[in-house]
Amino acid sequence: MEARYPTTPISPSTTRIGWIGIGLMGSPMASRLLAAGYSLTVFARNPSKALHLQSQGAFLATSTQHLAQSCDVVFTIIGGPPDVRSVVLGPTGVLSGLNPGGVTVDMTTSSPSLAREISNAAGGKLCWAVDAPVSGADAGAREGKLAIMAGGDSRIVEWLSPLFEVMGKCTYVGGAGCGQSCKIGNQIVGSANLVGLSEALTLARRAGLDLGKVLAGLKGGPAVNKIMELFGEKMIERDFRPGGFAEYLVKDFGIGLNFVEEDEGEVVALPGAALCKQLFSGMIANGDAKLGLQGVITVIERLNGIN
Numbered sequence: 001m002e003a004r005y006p007t008t009p010i011s012p013s014t015t016r017i018g019w020i021g022i023g024l025m026g027s028p029m030a031s032r033l034l035a036a037g038y039s040l041t042v043f044a045r046n047p048s049k050a051l052h053l054q055s056q057g058a059f060l061a062t063s064t065q066h067l068a069q070s071c072d073v074v075f076t077i078i079g080g081p082p083d084v085r086s087v088v089l090g091p092t093g094v095l096s097g098l099n100p101g102g103v104t105v106d107m108t109t110s111s112p113s114l115a116r117e118i119s120n121a122a123g124g125k126l127c128w129a130v131d132a133p134v135s136g137a138d139a140g141a142r143e144g145k146l147a148i149m150a151g152g153d154s155r156i157v158e159w160l161s162p163l164f165e166v167m168g169k170c171t172y173v174g175g176a177g178c179g180q181s182c183k184i185g186n187q188i189v190g191s192a193n194l195v196g197l198s199e200a201l202t203l204a205r206r207a208g209l210d211l212g213k214v215l216a217g218l219k220g221g222p223a224v225n226k227i228m229e230l231f232g233e234k235m236i237e238r239d240f241r242p243g244g245f246a247e248y249l250v251k252d253f254g255i256g257l258n259f260v261e262e263d264e265g266e267v268v269a270l271p272g273a274a275l276c277k278q279l280f281s282g283m284i285a286n287g288d289a290k291l292g293l294q295g296v297i298t299v300i301e302r303l304n305g306i307n
Contacts, residue, residue: 003126004101005155010073010162012037017163018071020064020087020094021108022049024242025134026077028141029107029167034058036166043067064090068097068104073163077107077134080251084110088118100126103156107148109133109187109252112177115151119176128156131176133183135190136168137230137243144168149186151179184256191249191276191293193227198297201235202304211236231294240288240295246280247289253277 008014019030019042034040034056041059043066044050050060061067064087068074074094076087084106088094094104095118104122106115106129115131122129130152140146146168150157157172164170173182197218204214215232218224234240256273282299283291301307 001126003123003128006072006101006103006159010159012039015039015073015163016041016071018043018061018067018074018094019058020067020074021077022053023077024138024244025141026107027053028138029075029077029134029146030058031056032141032144032166033163038163038166041067041071063092064094065092065097068094068102069099071098071102073103073105073160074098075105075107080108080248081111081114081255084108084114084118089121095121095125095127098122098125098127101128103128103130103160105130105132105160107132107134109183109248109255110180111255111258112180112184115177115180119152128153129176130157130160131179132157132164132170133179134168135183135186139230139243140168147171147186149173149179149182151182152176180255184252187249187252188256188270188273188276190227191253191280191296192272193225194231194293194296195276195279195300197228197232198235198300201232201297202300202306205306206304231292234292234294235297240291240298242290242292244293245290246283246293246295249293250277250280250284253280 017038017040019040022030022042022044030053041061042050042053043061043064047060054060078087119129130150132148132150134146134148136146144167148164148168148170150170150172151174154172173179201211204211253273279296279299283295288295
């Protein structure tokens with residue numbers, strides 16, 4: 001027997017949503033769904049962290065299992081693969097409580113192979129699973145401008161589109177695990193741009209140039225990109241407040257560089273990603289794990305004897 005496709009369209013009046021993960025990204029994403037009129041139940045290991053969502057009308061579940069039992073769609077956006085495995089596949093996890101026909105959507109940046117494992121486990125429960133990691137930092141989460149990379153059954157992803165539209169723009173990229181593979185590619189491109197921008201500004205500083213004018217010059221040519229627009233001024237102003245933590249990016253690189261081990265011997269050489277991982281790991285070694293990704297410029301500066 002296979003899981004049945006949902007027949008009732010998603011709407012604020014009928015769709016019950018569960019949300020697990022109310023940190024830097026998850027909290028504003030959940031808040032947007034509440035503002036759109038959806039019924040939302042949250043689970044938090046520390047219930048006090050859910051008070052601001054409860055003030056907006058969210059319900060508080062006593063466990064992940066209890067949450068799943070009362071919801072049609074359950075979203076997770078938590079730390080990493082070990083957390084996802086525990087919260088979704090654990091004895092009292094999401095799939096232990098989700099009713100047949102229910103959908104679990106993992107928006108954590110996690111492992112492609114784990115996403116496929118969850119999809120298979122969900123199918124065995126006559127449920128559905130979608131891996132839909134996001135990019136756009138906390139500003140994108142607050143403004144509903146996240147890039148959502150979705151893997152799973154295309155009909156289920158399409159059915160979920162009213163919810164994704166509240167949070168950003170969803171692109172369907174393929175079957176189970178494909179969303180996670182796409183997100184790894186996103187992290188490689190984004191981090192390479194951050195490193196390049198850091199080196200350009202460090203070079204300009206050592207040459208005695210006005211960094212604001214250098215940034216304006218770069219933005220006027222083909223080197224301009226979203227990373228430059230988001231982080232250029234922050235680097236110059238030494239604003240390292242996090243939109244995403246450096247330690248999480250290093251975790252993401254660990255997933256990407258282990259791709260060979262997970263996928264039946266398929267060899268993918270990623271020398272640029274390996275170098276970027278080393279540089280962002282330098283932030284952690286310097287005690288800056290909780291800084292924003294733009295803080296990688298401090299690693300480049302240290303290498304050049306700039307304090």
